[in-house]
Amino acid sequence: xxxxxIFGMEVFLNGLMAGVLYALVALGFVLxxxxxxxxxxxxxxxxLFSALTLVGIMEGQVPFGHLVxxxxxxxxxxxxxxxxxxxxxxxxxxxxILLAWCVQRFVFRDLxxxxxxxxxxxxxxxxxxxxxxxxxxxxxxxKKLDVGLPQGINAVIDETTFEWFGYGFFIDNLDxxxxxxxxxxxxxxxxxxxYTKQGRAMRAVADDHQAALSVGISxxxxxxxxxxxxxxVALVAGIMWGTKSGVQFSLSLIALKALPVxxxxxxxxxxxxxxxxxxxxxxxxxxxxxxxxxxGGATENWFAYVLALVFLVFRPQGLFGEKIxxxx
Amino acid sequence: MKMKLASLALGxxxxxAPAMADLVFPSLSYRTGPFAAGGxxxxxxxxDYFTLLNERDGGIGGEIAQVxxxxxxxxxxxxxxxxxxxxxxxxxxxxxxSTGITYQxxxxxxxxxxxxxTMGYGRTSAKNGKVFSHVFNYPANYWDGxxxxxxxxxxxxxGSLDGKKITLxxxxxxxxxxxxxxxEALAEKHGFEFNAIPIDYPGQEQKSQWLxxxxxxxDYILFWGWGVxxxxxxxxAANIRFNMxxxxxxxxxxxxxxxxxxxxGADGYKSxxxxxxxxxxxxxxxxxxxxxxxxxxxxxxxQVGTVLYNRGVYAAFLAAEAAKQAQEANGxxxxxxxxxxxxxxxxxxxxxxxxxxGLPNFGPEFSVSCMNHGGDGMAAIAQWDAEAQxxxxxxxxxxxxxxxxxxxxxxxxxxxxxxxxxxxxxx
Numbered sequence: 001x002x003x004x005x006i007f008g009m010e011v012f013l014n015g016l017m018a019g020v021l022y023a024l025v026a027l028g029f030v031l032x033x034x035x036x037x038x039x040x041x042x043x044x045x046x047x048l049f050s051a052l053t054l055v056g057i058m059e060g061q062v063p064f065g066h067l068v069x070x071x072x073x074x075x076x077x078x079x080x081x082x083x084x085x086x087x088x089x090x091x092x093x094x095x096x097i098l099l100a101w102c103v104q105r106f107v108f109r110d111l112x113x114x115x116x117x118x119x120x121x122x123x124x125x126x127x128x129x130x131x132x133x134x135x136x137x138x139x140x141x142x143k144k145l146d147v148g149l150p151q152g153i154n155a156v157i158d159e160t161t162f163e164w165f166g167y168g169f170f171i172d173n174l175d176x177x178x179x180x181x182x183x184x185x186x187x188x189x190x191x192x193x194x195y196t197k198q199g200r201a202m203r204a205v206a207d208d209h210q211a212a213l214s215v216g217i218s219x220x221x222x223x224x225x226x227x228x229x230x231x232x233v234a235l236v237a238g239i240m241w242g243t244k245s246g247v248q249f250s251l252s253l254i255a256l257k258a259l260p261v262x263x264x265x266x267x268x269x270x271x272x273x274x275x276x277x278x279x280x281x282x283x284x285x286x287x288x289x290x291x292x293x294x295x296g297g298a299t300e301n302w303f304a305y306v307l308a309l310v311f312l313v314f315r316p317q318g319l320f321g322e323k324i325x326x327x328x
Numbered sequence: 329m330k331m332k333l334a335s336l337a338l339g340x341x342x343x344x345a346p347a348m349a350d351l352v353f354p355s356l357s358y359r360t361g362p363f364a365a366g367g368x369x370x371x372x373x374x375x376d377y378f379t380l381l382n383e384r385d386g387g388i389g390g391e392i393a394q395v396x397x398x399x400x401x402x403x404x405x406x407x408x409x410x411x412x413x414x415x416x417x418x419x420x421x422x423x424x425x426s427t428g429i430t431y432q433x434x435x436x437x438x439x440x441x442x443x444x445x446t447m448g449y450g451r452t453s454a455k456n457g458k459v460f461s462h463v464f465n466y467p468a469n470y471w472d473g474x475x476x477x478x479x480x481x482x483x484x485x486x487g488s489l490d491g492k493k494i495t496l497x498x499x500x501x502x503x504x505x506x507x508x509x510x511x512e513a514l515a516e517k518h519g520f521e522f523n524a525i526p527i528d529y530p531g532q533e534q535k536s537q538w539l540x541x542x543x544x545x546x547d548y549i550l551f552w553g554w555g556v557x558x559x560x561x562x563x564x565a566a567n568i569r570f571n572m573x574x575x576x577x578x579x580x581x582x583x584x585x586x587x588x589x590x591x592x593g594a595d596g597y598k599s600x601x602x603x604x605x606x607x608x609x610x611x612x613x614x615x616x617x618x619x620x621x622x623x624x625x626x627x628x629x630x631q632v633g634t635v636l637y638n639r640g641v642y643a644a645f646l647a648a649e650a651a652k653q654a655q656e657a658n659g660x661x662x663x664x665x666x667x668x669x670x671x672x673x674x675x676x677x678x679x680x681x682x683x684x685x686g687l688p689n690f691g692p693e694f695s696v697s698c699m700n701h702g703g704d705g706m707a708a709i710a711q712w713d714a715e716a717q718x719x720x721x722x723x724x725x726x727x728x729x730x731x732x733x734x735x736x737x738x739x740x741x742x743x744x745x746x747x748x749x750x751x752x753x754x755x
Contacts, residue, residue, distance in 0.1 A: 144588055151563070170542055
């Protein structure tokens with residue numbers, strides 16, 4: 001088999017894996033947009049905030065410790081305990097649910113019925129607020145996140161492909177875990193949306209706020225629930241990306257990777273987020289592999305957006321988005 | 329009530345502004361944004377060293393040093409705003425800590441007669457003081473860093489790089505592309521194959537780049553990254569089992585922040601440094617006693633001895649030494665920015681100067697002149713010990729390859745002079 005084809009296959013597989021990670025971020029956007037029509041600019045920051053909180057809890061860090069020390073001249077740095085990863089994830093989820101309640105109670109409750117642009121602006125404010133609060137609570141230094149996920153080259157794939165092609169493929173164990181988790185997450189979300197009372201309420205609100213209200217569904221409850229689920233998705237994305245790069249401010253920038261996925265897959269479709277992520281992941285990696293060396297490399301960022309733009313021209317609602325029909 | 333508020337506001341303004349006789353060293357810091365983790369320790373080190381001089385020595389030559397901070401968030405526009413907002417406070421020197429801000433400030437500081445020190449960043453050809461009268465980049469610049477890396481690989485390869493392959497993995501911007509001309513010239517001289525692989529900002533996803541590296545199998549990698557790009561690159565290198573002995577970052581890719589997230593995988597990773605590492609220097613005992621324990625530290629006091637904190641201390645030390653030499657040369661303690669510039673142009677840092685400041689062998693010995701605003705380009709190599717969680721210098725400070733770098737500096741500075749109608753010369 002030609003060498004370039006073998007390399008291309010390796011790039012393709014890695015593109016799929018990268019696409020899953022992009023889709024994880026995009027899922028959070030889709031959930032909130034689907035249920036409330038809000039494009040949540042703060043989704044990336046929620047991933048950062050949840051990961052910061054997780055590391056802080058695991059390491060027994062005192063929230064706002066720096067602030068307390070600066071004001072009162074104390075020397076408090078930690079509780080002196082270490083919380084196991086699973087318990088810390090549960091506690092972090094509790095914090096994200098509390099955050100969802102606060103967002104609903106103090107931001108969006110009073111904005112019901114406002115123009116989408118107003119709601120979008122509110123999420124921009126929320127993003128900056130969360131960034132600042134995250135910094136104050138847990139500090140801005142880079143933190144190592146280790147919840148026990150494996151990292152590094154997968155030896156089985158490396159050896160098997162070496163036997164087949166004379167060249168061992170590089171597939172990161174973390175990417176394989178992310179793929180499995182993303183698949184489980186999507187399955188759980190589908191089951192939740194289709195087969196639970198709360199899930200049906202969420203879908204009803206997504207279809208028509210007014211109709212859902214008229215049959216006694218609490219809009220506040222559904223929105224808190226959706227923001228909580230989006231918080232959970234943000235936590236999963238935060239764990240995956242934070243394990244790769246350490247938990248730091250830049251984690252909030254992963255939202256940039258989700259935008260072309262949303263443009264391509266549609267803002268209202270969970271399968272769209274997954275398929276969109278895969279197309280973007282594979283597309284940008286193959287383009288970089290084939291064309292990158294000819295144009296000086298670093299094509300991935302812009303290529304993802306160009307690809308999304310092409311889809312947008314021919315299918316504005318995205319691959320799986322609801323068709324926009326306006327009657328006059 | 330309005331009068332009361334106005335009085336309070338006026339009082340606050342006066343309290344914030346430095347007294348006219350103070351020596352003012354504005355700090356264009358970034359404690360927020362994507363690069364805060366790197367900006368905070370530098371800003372802390374810079375401020376803490378001046379606080380030490382004030383608390384222990386009563387200032388510099390009897391004058392209290394003021395370090396007004398202005399937040400740039402590593403953003404060029406904000407950096408320029410900070411400059412404009414602080415330059416009339418009697419600013420003696422600027423250290424903008426950003427190549428983007430540096431480029432914008434070069435004409436401004438020249439017009440305002442305020443020196444700018446861009447230590448290990450900024451415009452490399454500013455080393456030519458005949459063109460860049462107010463910009464100084466001692467003790468080393470990016471091209472010196474590239475040369476130091478190649479020299480180390482040369483030594484590692486037993487004196488010859490002929491037939492070897494060196495890859496530059498770099499931030500896809502002006503900063504990351506800066507060493508390419510030098511490395512191309514060095515490739516020609518030493519006979520190694522050179523290629524550059526760019527990474528777009530912010531660099532959280534680098535799979536393509538590392539698959540390419542895995543396919544091309546370079547013998548050595550030089551790395552010019554910043555922010556999250558550093559942590560991801562080191563983790564990816566560990567993932568593909570690249571020999572860390574052969575992977576070296578420039579000084580902005582060689583702090584504790586960059587290696588700790590990769591855990592044991594980062595063991596053996598190297599970086600070029602133009603100052604020493606660790607906290608085993610008398611000055612840190614004094615900082616602990618007079619600054620941290622006294623509750624006067626700029627930050628939480630937990631960064632003392634880290635690579636970037638040390639860099640802030642070193643930058644402040646060099647500024648303070650220039651101020652002292654300016655006071656001596658002019659016979660007055662109340663110096664201005666013009667005197668400061670002249671002192672920087674004749675600055676000499678010896679082993680004795682560093683020893684006296686509690687910083688023995690902290691950096692290279694060097695001297696500055698109009699012809700040479702960058703010193704001898706001395707740099708050393710540090711290596712990360714993941715077990716001990718510490719950086720250690722594994723080489724002495726050694727000069728860069730002037731035979732390759734000087735012609736490049738002359739050509740680039742001549743082009744700048746021509747574009748900006750500057751007549752080369754020394755005053």
